[in-house]
Amino acid sequence: MALIINKTIYSELLTAFQPKVIKTQAEYDEAHRILVELIMLPSLSPEQIELRELIIVLLKEFDHKQPTPEPASPQEVLVYLMEEHHLKQADLVGKIGSKGVVSEIVNGKRSISKSQAKVLAEIFHVSSSVFI
Structure with a gap:
């Protein structure tokens, strides 16, 4: 079931967060902080759900690009x-x-x-x- 998004509200959320491709650990940490804030809310609006999903995609993409550490001896x-x-x-x-x-x-x-x-x-x- 597709969520009905209020473009004005979603635009305001995007303006506040300003999502972009995550390139640094600092950007990752900030996106993660915002994700945790969203997760902690008792309920999410459709716009917040979309923002949450977008942040998850950005975080996963950054994680995917990180080198795999060598296993410890x-x-x-x-x-x-x-x-x-x-x-x-x-x-x-x-x-x-x-x-x-x-x-x-x-x-x-x-x-x-x-x-x-x-x-x-x-x-x-x-x-x-x-x-x-």
Whole structure:
């Protein structure tokens, strides 16, 4: 069912927002802020619905053009999780290996074994596959 749009009201919304192709993170953030404002309204007029849909298209287009980040290595995941959980290498000693083994793993000099990945998965409450 097509919405009936009041051109005057829609024109006023477009003038206020001034939609355009998003080229920078700042423009993205501003469009996202406006989208959130629209979503938070208890109800939307047909004109606001159209503006919301337009903003979504613009945001998706910007997202689509962004480079896909490289997946994190198991070592990078471990270091990140250690930081998030406020753990030090010493906290993993005896759980996944000796002090030397833990140091080598954290510094990327040694791979994480399947058995170590299972232990780390239990510690951090994640899938063991992130460490393999």
